Structures are given as C-alpha cells and as structure tokens.
Amino acid sequence: MRSIWRTKKLPTRHLARDIALVCAADAVVGASFGAITVGLGLPAWLPMLLSVVVFAGAAQFLFVGLVAAGGSPIAAVAAGLLVNARHVPFGFAVGDVLGTGWLRRVVGSHLMVDETVAFTLAQHEPARRRRAYWLCGTGLFLSWNAGVVLGTYGGQAIGDTDALGLDAAFPAVLLALLLPSLGTPPTRRAALAGVLIALAATPFLPAGLPVLLALAGVAAAGAGRTGDRAGARDPR
Amino acid sequence: MSTGTELVAATAVLAAGTFAFRFAGPVLRSRVTLPVRAERLLGVAVVVLLAALVATSALTQGHGFAGTARPAGVAVGALCAWRRAPFLVVVLAAAATTAVLRLLGAS
Structure with missing residues (x-):
C-alpha cells in the first residue's frame, strides 16, 4: 500500500504536454466565464478586464456572481479577496522559483495560480521547478484570457461546460500533481x-x-x- | 446593479489586493533566511492547502454537497492517479466520467 505513494514523478518530457492539457481545459472554463458574465447582464469589458488584472478563476466567478445578483461591489471585492488569500502561503512556499530582480518577481507573482503552484510542487530539481512555474504560468495566462475573449463574444456557442465534466477536471489536475508530495x-x-x-x-x-x-x-x-x-x- | 465606474474601481481593488497577496511571499522570503524547519512547514502548508482545495472543489458546491457526478468523476481520476496512470489519462478520465454521468441524468 505504502509504496504506491512513494516516488511517482512527473516525467520532464511530459511536462509541456501536461501543461498544455491544463491550459486547454482552462481556456474552455475561461470561455464559459466570459459567456456567463455577459449572460448575467454585465458589460463585455468586465470579464476581460478581470481576467487580465485579477487572473484568479474562482474569485472572478464569485465576484461577477455577487455583482450580478445586486450585491454591493465592496462585498464582491471582500469575497474575492478572501478566496485569493491562499496566495500568501503559496507565495512563501514557491517564491524562490521566481528568481531575483523586481521584474521577474512582479510578473512571476501575477502568474501564481493553483495549477502553477501544483505543477511546481510536483518537480524536485530547482531548474525543473522554475521551468514548470513559468511554463504553466504564462501558458495559463494566455489560454485563460484567450478563452475569456472568445466566450465573451461568442458566448452562445459555449453552452454549459458542466456537460463536459470540466468541473471534475480541476480537482483531478491538482490531485494528480499533489499525490507524489503526500x-x-x-x-x-x-x-x-x-x-x-x-x-x-x-x-x-x-x-x-x-x-x-x-x-x-x-x-x-x-x-x-x-x-x-x-x-x-x-x-x- | 453597480455602475461602470463602481465596477472598474472594485476590479482595481480586487486586482491590487490579489497582487499584494501573491507578491508578499516572494518579496518577504528573499529578505529573510528561513530556518530549515520553517521551510519544511511551508512545504507541508502548501500540500495541505492544495489538498483542501481538491476536497472542497470535488465534493462541495457553494455551502452544500456537489451532487454525484463530479465527486464520482474525481474519484475515478484519483483511482487513475493512484494506479500511476499518465496525467492525461487522469484528467480525461475524471472529466469523461462526470460528463457521461450527467448525460445519463446524474446531478
């Protein structure tokens, strides 16, 4: 029983492919975010602005849901910040992979999301951890935002992403990456x-x-x- | 509903706060050398946070239970991961299981 946990490593040659898969899944979720937000009657610029400057899926869904339901913007901000507070311990744990220099730290910090942290955690050597972090971070930023733009303007074509089972993909992604660390x-x-x-x-x-x-x-x-x-x- | 100006301001505050959360760790940890024990605890803390994220996103929706389709899909994905299936298989198996169950009428 115990040996199963021991040394399952993510093979490096598969890293880019695995990250690409997560990027594709997140692009579809991003598209649904854009479609849902404009479907709620909010302006088209809002999902795109949120996705670029906040770049945190769960907080974005919560924010637009509360605002669209007539909640105060202050309450929506507070709810979003509460959901995003986990980035503080994330940053302490993986902050070393960003490297030195202010530009790298600023850009790298903005790319810190659950999947980036999980992919980094699954790597052991410093060089691989850095590669996983930056590859996943930039890949997700681009795919998420591209998905949001497509969903915002082509929303009707997206339909219900729950039918695709993508809500099960997110926990499965994190779990697969987490398992070796247990x-x-x-x-x-x-x-x-x-x-x-x-x-x-x-x-x-x-x-x-x-x-x-x-x-x-x-x-x-x-x-x-x-x-x-x-x-x-x-x-x- | 809120005005455009209110939405821009709220987005700006959420973005600034989120960035501050993300930026705190990388900046502060470069100024202090953490003892080995603290480094270890941080490693454990991230595992605990991600595990809690897995559990809550797999099993709950809002304040209640997520139904059957999603937990079942994640369970299949977990089984695949446990049996050391490739990452691709884990993720696709989880999503496909949930999708098929929903197609069959599960919630």
Whole structure:
C-alpha cells in the first residue's frame, strides 16, 4: 500500500504536454466565464478586464456572481479577496522559483495560480521547478484570457461546460500533481486533517475561509516523529 | 446593479489586493533566511492547502454537497492517479466520467 505513494514523478518530457492539457481545459472554463458574465447582464469589458488584472478563476466567478445578483461591489471585492488569500502561503512556499530582480518577481507573482503552484510542487530539481512555474504560468495566462475573449463574444456557442465534466477536471489536475508530495506520514496526516477541517467548515463559512482554516492541519504534521521529509522535496 | 465606474474601481481593488497577496511571499522570503524547519512547514502548508482545495472543489458546491457526478468523476481520476496512470489519462478520465454521468441524468 505504502509504496504506491512513494516516488511517482512527473516525467520532464511530459511536462509541456501536461501543461498544455491544463491550459486547454482552462481556456474552455475561461470561455464559459466570459459567456456567463455577459449572460448575467454585465458589460463585455468586465470579464476581460478581470481576467487580465485579477487572473484568479474562482474569485472572478464569485465576484461577477455577487455583482450580478445586486450585491454591493465592496462585498464582491471582500469575497474575492478572501478566496485569493491562499496566495500568501503559496507565495512563501514557491517564491524562490521566481528568481531575483523586481521584474521577474512582479510578473512571476501575477502568474501564481493553483495549477502553477501544483505543477511546481510536483518537480524536485530547482531548474525543473522554475521551468514548470513559468511554463504553466504564462501558458495559463494566455489560454485563460484567450478563452475569456472568445466566450465573451461568442458566448452562445459555449453552452454549459458542466456537460463536459470540466468541473471534475480541476480537482483531478491538482490531485494528480499533489499525490507524489503526500509521500511521508506526517504530510499525509496534515493533509487529511486539513481536508476534514475544510469540509466541516464549508457549510457554515464564506468561500475561501474553509481552505485557509485547513492550514491548522499543518499542526498534525508536527504531532508525530521528527526527521521526516515534509512535502517530499528538498528544502534549500 | 453597480455602475461602470463602481465596477472598474472594485476590479482595481480586487486586482491590487490579489497582487499584494501573491507578491508578499516572494518579496518577504528573499529578505529573510528561513530556518530549515520553517521551510519544511511551508512545504507541508502548501500540500495541505492544495489538498483542501481538491476536497472542497470535488465534493462541495457553494455551502452544500456537489451532487454525484463530479465527486464520482474525481474519484475515478484519483483511482487513475493512484494506479500511476499518465496525467492525461487522469484528467480525461475524471472529466469523461462526470460528463457521461450527467448525460445519463446524474446531478
């Protein structure tokens, strides 16, 4: 049982192909975002502007949903920020791959999304982590925004993306990339605790908060023996 | 509904705040050298966050249960990943399972 977790690596030669697949799926979701937003009666520039300057799918869907339902823009911003707060710990964990220099840090930070972080996490050597981060980040930025433009202007052709099962693709993508990092018992304990906390909190708390509360699960990693390799990658 | 000016302002604030969240880590961690233990905990923290994202996006919709089609699709994808199927197979199997179940009338 245990050996299954141990050393499943993402082969480097498949990295670009795997990223391309995720980009294609996200482009379709982006198209649905554009189509849904204008379908809600919001102006056509809004989905495109949000996608370029915010570039965070879950927060964008939430934002336009709240605004279209007549909610105040302040409440929509607060809800979006809550969902995006997870980027703070993401940034601390993968910030080293951006390199030095302000331009790289500014551009690289903007490209930080769940999939970028997950692809980076699945790589072990510094050079591969950098390659995964920048390839996934730029690929997703381009495909997401291209999808949004197409969906905004050709919305009727998109239809219901739920029929394509793409809502199952997002968790599957993250899970596939995450699995190799669950290699040690303390990390598995922490992940399990975090999952239980997030699921238990979801019915009661606004979106974004359950995932942040899951961080308390990290304490479960320290509850066992020390000397385990956390996260199954080299800390430098 | 909000005016265009309000929407632009709200988008600008959301964008600025989101960028600040993203920028904080890369900038702050370049100024301090983190102890090895802290680095490890950060590695665990990201795994925990992603695991929680997987669970909530697979099983929940809003404040309730996501129905059967999506969790079933993710479960098939998880099984494929567990059996070390290629990434492509994992993702397509998850989406295809969910799509077929919906075609058959599952929620």
